[in-house]
Amino acid sequence: MTFSPAELRAQFPILSSRPGGRPLHYLDNAATAQVPQAVLDAVTRHETTSRANVRRGLHRLADKATEAYENARAAVARHMGARAPEEVVFTAGTTSAINLVAHGFGAGLGEGDEVVLSVAEHHSNILPWRFLAERSGVVLGYLPANEEGRVDTGALDGTLSERCKLIAVSHCSNVTGAITDISRVVAAARRVGARVLLDGAQFVPSRPLDVAALGVDFYAFSGHKMYGPGGVGVLWGRAEALAELPPFLGGGGMVRTLDGDAVTFADPPWRFEAGTPPIAQAVGLGAAAEWLAQLDWPGAQRHVAGLVARTLDGMAGIDGLRVIGPGADNSRTGVVSFVLAGVHAHDLAQVLDAHGVAVRGGHHCAQPLMEHFGLAATTRASFAFYNDGGDVDALLAGIKEAAEKLR
Ligand code: PMP
Numbered sequence: 001m002t003f004s005p006a007e008l009r010a011q012f013p014i015l016s017s018r019p020g021g022r023p024l025h026y027l028d029n030a031a032t033a034q035v036p037q038a039v040l041d042a043v044t045r046h047e048t049t050s051r052a053n054v055r056r057g058l059h060r061l062a063d064k065a066t067e068a069y070e071n072a073r074a075a076v077a078r079h080m081g082a083r084a085p086e087e088v089v090f091t092a093g094t095t096s097a098i099n100l101v102a103h104g105f106g107a108g109l110g111e112g113d114e115v116v117l118s119v120a121e122h123h124s125n126i127l128p129w130r131f132l133a134e135r136s137g138v139v140l141g142y143l144p145a146n147e148e149g150r151v152d153t154g155a156l157d158g159t160l161s162e163r164c165k166l167i168a169v170s171h172c173s174n175v176t177g178a179i180t181d182i183s184r185v186v187a188a189a190r191r192v193g194a195r196v197l198l199d200g201a202q203f204v205p206s207r208p209l210d211v212a213a214l215g216v217d218f219y220a221f222s223g224h225k226m227y228g229p230g231g232v233g234v235l236w237g238r239a240e241a242l243a244e245l246p247p248f249l250g251g252g253g254m255v256r257t258l259d260g261d262a263v264t265f266a267d268p269p270w271r272f273e274a275g276t277p278p279i280a281q282a283v284g285l286g287a288a289a290e291w292l293a294q295l296d297w298p299g300a301q302r303h304v305a306g307l308v309a310r311t312l313d314g315m316a317g318i319d320g321l322r323v324i325g326p327g328a329d330n331s332r333t334g335v336v337s338f339v340l341a342g343v344h345a346h347d348l349a350q351v352l353d354a355h356g357v358a359v360r361g362g363h364h365c366a367q368p369l370m371e372h373f374g375l376a377a378t379t380r381a382s383f384a385f386y387n388d389g390g391d392v393d394a395l396l397a398g399i400k401e402a403a404e405k406l407r
Helices: 005-010 037-049 060-080 094-104 127-136 182-192 239-243 279-293 297-316 345-354 367-373 389-406
Strands: 088-091 114-118 139-143 164-170 195-199 218-222 233-237 255-259 262-265 321-324 335-340 360-362 378-382
Touching: 037 060, 037 279, 060 088, 060 233, 060 279, 088 094, 094 127, 094 195, 094 218, 094 233, 114 127, 127 139, 164 182, 182 195, 233 239, 297 321, 297 335, 297 389, 335 389, 345 360, 345 378, 345 389
Parallel strands: 114 139, 114 164, 164 195, 195 218
Antiparallel strands: 088 233, 218 233, 255 262, 321 335, 335 378, 360 378
8 A cells, every 4th residue: 555644644533633623733642642443443343243351251242352352462463573472462551561571570580680771761661670679689780872862782792791681671762763773682682691671662653563583582562652542552572481471460361270279370471461351452452453564664654754854854943942862864763852942841842732733741751861861851742654744834833933932
């Protein structure tokens, strides 16, 4: 299918809504992306034809629900290049996927073992490891970032200790859009026998993914950022890596037998899906994966790169505006952070809202990276495939007005 931004845009009902009576310029996609009709239809179809609990029913509707849930797992597995659907664990999102690994993998670590993160991580890839460090004496290390905010993977060469058991870094920054050079991470980890976890929350919505080719062990992402429903996400683990993990949450559906004191746990992925999972949301996530799989990716990426280039060009002409992150090259996604001298990020976001432009202002749950840049906050515009030149122009016009009004 050839890429047409207008046709794509028409698939998203919310984009033709007029909140506050103004056209919507939705540029907060890195926080949550919008949902296409195909995903909404899949969820409605499921809820109206197949709603029941999964993996425990004895009636036909329960079989249908289980089939829909497992088909969704298979669709996600295909889209991300997993070797088998069983490598895909449904979670509540990126945060719960990383917590699962911090507990499960962390249970095998002890005093003095090391986990290496980076200063460019979202808090959800820092705090679970901080908690682990407090519980078990695991030592945390942080890779530095360069002046663009990109993780400096070169710092791994020759410095990784034999005690390093895991490197957990973001595949792409939610502040700068910079993509991390994963091949260097994997090579360094292999030299010392460490595992690699990637936080793919920002990568998955913007690039095709092939986890097997990446050579990592764990990969986490959220449905609501990849054009799917909220409340659902994925922990992918290589079969061998998942097999080693003890369960995280206990509850229904994750044991094979519970007989007195003797418990045998179900195999992955079900071992990690205690309780009733987010069934309709997982079905919607499967539909989002199928929707992404049929996208003209080269066309879509060129389109977003063009919007970013136009934005950076326009920003270069605004006095006192500093872009936080890489320039318009191929190793970045559609996330553009910036600061305007003399104007607070929150005030700027509010003026933009008055123009119908939805952006994020704040520390983006990435305070170590803010510290790296010597900032408390940035304003962040994040582009998705359905954005267009009109969104860029509205953003630039709003920033210019804020510069005039607030300084
Ligand atoms: N990691 C990154 C890079 C993110 O951008 C986000 C969401 N802002 C998260 C993790 C957390 O995702 P969630 O809140 O969906 O669990």
